[in-house]
Amino acid sequence: MNNKLENTPSSHYIANKDDFLIPVMSFHSLKKAMRIIQEMLLYYFPLHELGIEDFFRLMPLLIFAEATAYQTDEEYEIQLTSPLLTSTRLDILKRILSQASVYDEQLETELQRGIQYWQMERALLSNVTFTEADIIESTRLKCCDYRYLHRLLFRLLNKPYDEELLELSWLVEQIGEIEDDLLQYEDDLKRNVYNTYDLFVRLYAENAPQRLQAYLDKLNKELQQQEARLAITRPQLVTRWLEVQQAYAEANPSPAIPEPIINRPLASNSCVNANILPPIELKPSFSYKALTKALVIVEEIITYYFPLHGLTESDTFTYLTELIFAEAILYQLDEEFEEQTHNPNFVSKHTEALRTVLGARGLYDTALEQELQCGFNLWKLEQQMCSGGAFSEADIAKAMHYRCGDYRFLHRLLFLLTGQPYNEQLIALCSLIEERGEIEDDLRQYHSDIQRNVYNSYRMLVRLYGKAAPARLQQYLDKLEAKIEQQAEQLAKTDPKWISLGEAMQEAYYQEHPAPAIPEPVIET
Secondary structure: OOOOHHHOHHHHOOOOHHHHHOOOEOHHHHHHHHHHHHHHHHHHHHHHOOOHHHHHHHHHHHHHHHHHHHHHHHHHHHEOOOOOOOOHHHHHHHHHHHHOOOOOHHHHHHHHHHHHHHHHHHHHOOOOOOOHHHHHHHHHHHOHHHHHHHHHHHHHOOOOOOHHHHHHHHHHHHHHHHHHHHHOHHHHHHHOOOOHHHHHHHHHHHHHHHHHHHHHHHHHHHHHHHHHHHHHHOHHHHHHHHHHHHHHHHHOOOOOOOOOOOOOOOOOOEOOOOOOOOHHHHOOOEOHHHHHHHHHHHHHHHHHHHHHHOOOHHHHHHHHHHHHHHHHHHHHHHHHHHHOOOOOOOOOOHHHHHHHHHHOOOOOOHHHHHHHHHHHHHHHHHHHHHOOOOOOHHHHHHHHHHHOHHHHHHHHHHHHHOOOOOOHHHHHHHHHHHHHHHHHHHHHOHHHHHHHOOOOHHHHHHHHHHHHHHHHHHHHHHHHHHHHHHHHHHHHHHOOHHHHHHHHHHHHHHHHOOOOOOOOOOOOO
């Protein structure tokens, strides 16, 4: 099978700059997407001999695709009575995947199945007559997001599609969707949203449990037959497959079929979620570019900060949604402020989303607000320095402190997420280390930042001191290193464990990011 993008009709989708910057994901769509993404990591990655170490490398497009699908799903559910509703977000998704050279006919087919499912969902939630065949078809279509992500994973790995594995997965996905609907049966009735078991009840009344069980038995029999056939032709695949299915079964025991609720009145189909979630949680608030940049920082938080809090990789998904959301909003604000450099009174509507979503969960306080204000102060100071205004070395130092505001924001958020009181000495130490890291990043990106004409701390020092800038920067780094050592000593007095933890954190960082040399200054005219 040929998976090359240029041989498919979808190759005409070309992403433009705005596609990467348009907010298409909300907190709610991200939160729902992360449940599926976690299942991808636990039950699909092992099938491809991948582990958590591959997670952040593959996540940007997988999260983006699933969150965009859920965002579109929310729009369809809210507007069930609008048969002509279309979402521009799917076009943005297609164009960005095409730009990444991963979009093809098979992904387009799965996307069309999703649209077909939304149309069937709209019909089945109304008073139209339907059959069991309609329910079965909608159940097959409902799994399209899993199939979409699984095919996308093949594309990201540059592997040809394994249709036998995809077919096996499709059977398990259908069973899983039905079992989820059994668990959510009563809740879905209250919300008047699609539920497979509810459709069986509407069709068969008190006989619904037996009819649904017969359908589940049929799916399981087909699954066992395919497993037996592949055990002969592809024993290694089946061994891996059965190990994964065993892990899934242990974590997700099959639920009992609940008693059917018969002759319930059908609620209005419009705005089914209107009173369930605050609108700001459903409103798109960050873009693909913001997501990709956020994941880089969140990976560092998990790698270097989790151990400081006694957390491990197994805790990742407990806190991942809030960390990604917060950092993505901060990057979205950064992008918008860069676009509004000539508008000193600009205020982004997404600032309120950050405060409200976190605040509703008890995850926002005055300390986080101060870190957010650091970002606002940084944008003003960078604008002043990059536009030719007068500045001093003290301004550069102040900007460096402000630049670490997003790390401090996430670090403080991690304290709140884990229910720990702030350890200000630890936060201060990490902030100094973050500042050193930001300077080293600027040294690595010095020449590219000149070409892009963007803020760079070393570039600003060169503007101030010319050829003497390397020596001045080295003096600043020496003073910063002394502050780090002093702060570490003070922290160790409160608890000696911080000595080994801090050393391990810095050693791990420098194994991945060797300290760069200070480049020769470029005197710009």
